[in-house]
Amino acid sequence: MTYEDARTTLKTCGQEHALRHWAALNEMQREALLDQIATLDPALVAELSQSLGAGDETGTSHPDIEPADVVRLAQQPATRADARARGEQALRDGKVGVILVAGGQGTRLGFDGPKGAYPLGPITNMTLFDIHARKILALERLYQTNIPFYVMTSQTNDAATRAFFTEHDGFGLAPENVRFFIQGMLPAFDADGKIVLDAPDHLFLSPDGHGGTLSALAKTGNLDDMKQRGLSTLFYFQVDNALVQVADPEFIGRHLAADADMSLKVCAKRDPEEGLGMVVKKDGGLAVVEYTELTREQKYATRPDGELKFLFGSVAIHVFSREFLAREADAGLPFHRAFKKVPFCDEHGRTVTPEQPNAYKFEKFIFDALPDARNALLLEFARGQEFSPLKNAAGADSAEAARRDMMSKWAGWLEQAGIPVPRDARNTPVHKLEIDPCYAVSAEELKAKLPAGFRVDGDLHLR
Ligand code: UTP
Numbered sequence: 001m002t003y004e005d006a007r008t009t010l011k012t013c014g015q016e017h018a019l020r021h022w023a024a025l026n027e028m029q030r031e032a033l034l035d036q037i038a039t040l041d042p043a044l045v046a047e048l049s050q051s052l053g054a055g056d057e058t059g060t061s062h063p064d065i066e067p068a069d070v071v072r073l074a075q076q077p078a079t080r081a082d083a084r085a086r087g088e089q090a091l092r093d094g095k096v097g098v099i100l101v102a103g104g105q106g107t108r109l110g111f112d113g114p115k116g117a118y119p120l121g122p123i124t125n126m127t128l129f130d131i132h133a134r135k136i137l138a139l140e141r142l143y144q145t146n147i148p149f150y151v152m153t154s155q156t157n158d159a160a161t162r163a164f165f166t167e168h169d170g171f172g173l174a175p176e177n178v179r180f181f182i183q184g185m186l187p188a189f190d191a192d193g194k195i196v197l198d199a200p201d202h203l204f205l206s207p208d209g210h211g212g213t214l215s216a217l218a219k220t221g222n223l224d225d226m227k228q229r230g231l232s233t234l235f236y237f238q239v240d241n242a243l244v245q246v247a248d249p250e251f252i253g254r255h256l257a258a259d260a261d262m263s264l265k266v267c268a269k270r271d272p273e274e275g276l277g278m279v280v281k282k283d284g285g286l287a288v289v290e291y292t293e294l295t296r297e298q299k300y301a302t303r304p305d306g307e308l309k310f311l312f313g314s315v316a317i318h319v320f321s322r323e324f325l326a327r328e329a330d331a332g333l334p335f336h337r338a339f340k341k342v343p344f345c346d347e348h349g350r351t352v353t354p355e356q357p358n359a360y361k362f363e364k365f366i367f368d369a370l371p372d373a374r375n376a377l378l379l380e381f382a383r384g385q386e387f388s389p390l391k392n393a394a395g396a397d398s399a400e401a402a403r404r405d406m407m408s409k410w411a412g413w414l415e416q417a418g419i420p421v422p423r424d425a426r427n428t429p430v431h432k433l434e435i436d437p438c439y440a441v442s443a444e445e446l447k448a449k450l451p452a453g454f455r456v457d458g459d460l461h462l463r
Contacts, residue, residue: 001038003030009037013046014193021200021349029201036203039185048186048335048362049193060293065280070266070312070378071254080250087253090233091143097231098136098147098247099217101210101316101366102129102161102239103154103183108392109240114157116239117164118390122403123434123461128239128390129164133171134437135246140173141438142445147247148229149178150222154207158182181220183212188342188359196342196359200349204342204359210238210316211333211364218329226322234325236318236366240390242402243409244317245441252319254377261324261373266312267383272299276313277367279378286376288314288367312380314367315387328372333364385409407433413440414456417447421456431456436463 001009003022010016018037025033090096106115116129126134136147153161162180165171170178185205187195198204213236217223226234233256235247245251255263266279277288291299294310301309342359346352370376381387388405391397411421411429422430439462440446446462 001034003034006034006037009040009042013040013042014049015045015195018195018197018203021197021345024349025201033201033203036205039205040187040203045187045195048337049189049195051335051337052189052191052193052360061295062280062282062289062293062298065282065287065289065298065310067310068279068281068286068312068378070279070380073380073382076380079254083253083257084250085253086256087249087251088143090252090256091139091147091247091249092145094145094230095232096147096247096252097150097226097229097234099150099152099213099234099236100132100239101152101213101236103152103157103207103212104210104239105154105156105207106240109390110393114153114161114164114239115390116161118399120242120390120399120402120406121434122407122432123459124436126434126436127164128242129161130168130171131242131437132237132239132244132246133173135244135441137172138437138441139247142441146174146177146229148226148231149173150217150226150234151178151180152183152210152213152216153180154183155185155205156207179222179225181216181222183216184208184219186362188340188361190344190359197345198343199345199351202345204344206361207363209336209363210366211368213366214325214329214333214369217325223322223326223329226325231322234320234322236316236320238316238389241315241317241387242390242406243386243388245386251317251379254379255319255321258375258377260319260375260377261321262369263319263377263379264314264367264370265317265381265386266314266378267381267387268311269308269313270383272308274313276315278310279312279314279370280310283371285371286373286378287371288365312378315389316366317381317386318366320369324369324373328369331372333366333368335362335364337362384412404428410435413443413446414450416443417450419450419454419456432459434461436461439463 010018102116111118117127119125119127140147186208188204196204237244275291277290280289303309337360339357340361341354341357343353388402389397390402410433414421
């Protein structure tokens with residue numbers, strides 16, 4: 001892109017100020033800035049900038065929502081075996097792929113590197129990427145199949161993510177079955193709708209949200225790749241969930257039996273104020289409503305049996321039909337905006353880190369596909385078995401909490417297999433535990449593998 005092209009592009013969307021430091025830039029800086037400007041979609045920039053004049057959406061409310069119908073845990077045993085067999089067959093037939101979204105910036109965790117490279121195994125320090133990849137490898141071995149793995153990164157962590165996989169030989173997965181794709185980036189806008197520069201030669205850009213998965217899959221040719229490989233069904237999850245049951249056969253089987261476009265695993269809120277997006281009936285269909293958009297009355301409303309009325313939240317564990325992903329990629333998801341602290345460049349060309357929010361960031365959310373699904377299945381899961389996200393450096397949702405949750409899950413598996421697990425007065429396992437996914441991906445598999453007379457009398461690493 002030339003300087004003239006850049007001026008024309010910026011003019012069409014009212015952003016000529018992005019070149020205001022041009023005269024002071026050297027050749028390399030000029031080239032870098034032009035490269036960034038070339039990635040902008042001027043029609044989208046104009047649309048987002050103008051949307052800021054349309055008022056604030058923080059007061060959005062949903063007076064007419066009702067709880068969505070959920071397949072409850074208590075209802076599940078009756079149909080569990082059938083569903084499982086159906087999902088296992090789809091896996092054996094090579095119809096299932098896995099999508100991992102790992103393009104986020106992990107701001108709260110503050111880890112130097114992609115979040116997937118965080119060491120989390122209680123004994124081995126195995127990283128999140130390794131844990132996820134070995135779950136796929138375990139299923140490939142179990143069902144004698146290929147499970148293509150689509151990993152979404154962003155410009156900020158793509159090179160580091162690929163390098164991490166290469167360094168670790170792809171964690172044992174066949175290289176032709178692991179496909180990285182980069183999500184889109186979007187500028188931030190100040191209150192006047194102007195794109196923020198964080199240096200004289202640099203636009204502040206950030207990933208376009210996990211909803212960016214759909215357009216990125218389409219743009220990078222991965223929807224075509226899925227079609228060519230004969231995949232019908234895609235399991236979707238987020239990089240920070242150490243407990244996720246990747247490509248859970250029973251979930252896939254239920255999704256297929258329901259002929260669903262999109263399925264969601266949902267869990268009960270811990271308390272009325274927990275920040276989980278609620279799955280609800282809205283405008284004749286289903287939707288996920290952010291917890292900030294529920295009134296206090298809705299958050300605390302109860303049913304006659306005392307259970308919360310709006311109880312079930314989505315934690316971004318989904319199954320999609322490939323055809324639905326393609327339809328939604330064409331349809332496009334809406335943008336959500338948030339007022340955030342965004343570093344900016346002052347009139348002297350110095351970068352300032354603001355103490356207060358100063359600019360709008362836009363993101364798309366994957367759950368906004370739900371209202372378009374013709375059939376959708378909502379399946380309750382037990383949180384302690386499948387959800388423990390690594391979000392924070394300390395406290396709730398920290399690495400320490402995730403390790404504790406992993407060990408508690410494995411202790412439960414051992415106990416289900418009839419093996420006593422020594423616990424302290426607070427019911428925490430006394431010894432460290434770690435079970436490699438390639439040893440067992442479920443309590444049933446563990447039980448079948450453990451030798452007779454097995455005992456836990458020290459730290460235990462099963463692999
Ligand atoms: P979060 O919204 O929790 O963001 O992402 P994050 O990057 O992990 O952490 P913070 O908020 O900056 O502290 C949930 C999941 O969605 C992915 C993340 O990688 C994570 O797996 N994600 C998020 C993307 O892939 N792209 C995005 O633009 C945003």
